[in-house]
Amino acid sequence: MPLLSESDRQAVRTQLAGIAHPVTLLLFTQTFGEPETARLTKQIVDELASLNDHVTVEEVNFVLDKDRAAQYGVDHIPAIVVLRDGEDTRMRFLGAPAGYEFMSLIEAVTVAGGDDSGLSEASRDLIREHVTQPTNIQVFVTPT
Amino acid sequence: MSLAHRMAVESPNIQATCVEATEFLDLSRRYHVSGVPKTIVNDTIEILGALPEDAFVREVLGRPPADSSSSAPA
Numbered sequence: 001m002p003l004l005s006e007s008d009r010q011a012v013r014t015q016l017a018g019i020a021h022p023v024t025l026l027l028f029t030q031t032f033g034e035p036e037t038a039r040l041t042k043q044i045v046d047e048l049a050s051l052n053d054h055v056t057v058e059e060v061n062f063v064l065d066k067d068r069a070a071q072y073g074v075d076h077i078p079a080i081v082v083l084r085d086g087e088d089t090r091m092r093f094l095g096a097p098a099g100y101e102f103m104s105l106i107e108a109v110t111v112a113g114g115d116d117s118g119l120s121e122a123s124r125d126l127i128r129e130h131v132t133q134p135t136n137i138q139v140f141v142t143p144t
Numbered sequence: 145m146s147l148a149h150r151m152a153v154e155s156p157n158i159q160a161t162c163v164e165a166t167e168f169l170d171l172s173r174r175y176h177v178s179g180v181p182k183t184i185v186n187d188t189i190e191i192l193g194a195l196p197e198d199a200f201v202r203e204v205l206g207r208p209p210a211d212s213s214s215s216a217p218a
Contacts, residue, residue: 037164037167073159076168089152089153091149092161093164094161094168094171095163096164096167097162101164104162111146111150112153117150117153119147119150119151119154120197123154123197123198123201124154126201127151127154127155127158127205130207131158132157134157134159134186135157135159135185135186135204135205136159136186136187137148137151137160138160138161138171138175138183138184138185139148139160139161139162139163139183139184140175140181140183141162141165141180141181142164142165142166
């Protein structure tokens with residue numbers, strides 16, 4: 001059964017309409033002993049990808065493809081790594097982006113596929129000036 | 145979530161991960177997550193709750209606005 005109603009699908013299509021770059025959602029899962037949420041995560045990204053031709057899903061086996069897991073620093077599953085034109089955007093999701101976080105996934109895909117982060121000029125200046133070292137941001141959320 | 149993601153797009157040095165807290169209890173425990181959203185930067189800066197863009201960016205960069213009290217070293 002689809003997660004999104006037809007009216008939701010239409011709303012998401014509209015939101016994704018401005019995408020100009022190919023966006024790949026790298027979905028890290030595993031075949032055996034995968035968490036229950038891995039299947040839900042796959043369903044979410046597959047439904048999202050079905051709504052825009054620029055968005056594709058590539059499933060990566062976390063156990064068998066250790067090199068790619070290491071390349072993207074993925075150490076838990078299910079994980080989603082967002083690529084734009086095949087390049088890492090450094091946007092990640094750990095766990096199923098369900099409920100409210102589905103909006104975050106749509107935003108991440110929209111940002112990846114567009115040409116503008118949407119941040120203010122002041123924010124960009126701060127980042128340009130002060131981010132000179134690797135900075136790892138983790139935002140803990142819950143689904144509701 | 146999207147502010148952190150937007151920051152990642154702006155700098156090759158920034159990586160931003162949205163972590164589903166109830167699915168990764170080990171991580172939630174490690175960072176003492178008792179409410180969400182909770183943001184952890186390089187294991188050292190923690191930001192509780194959602195902030196407006198300017199405040200969030202400054203907190204993440206370790207340069208909180210003068211009147212801010214929401215950031216504390218872990």
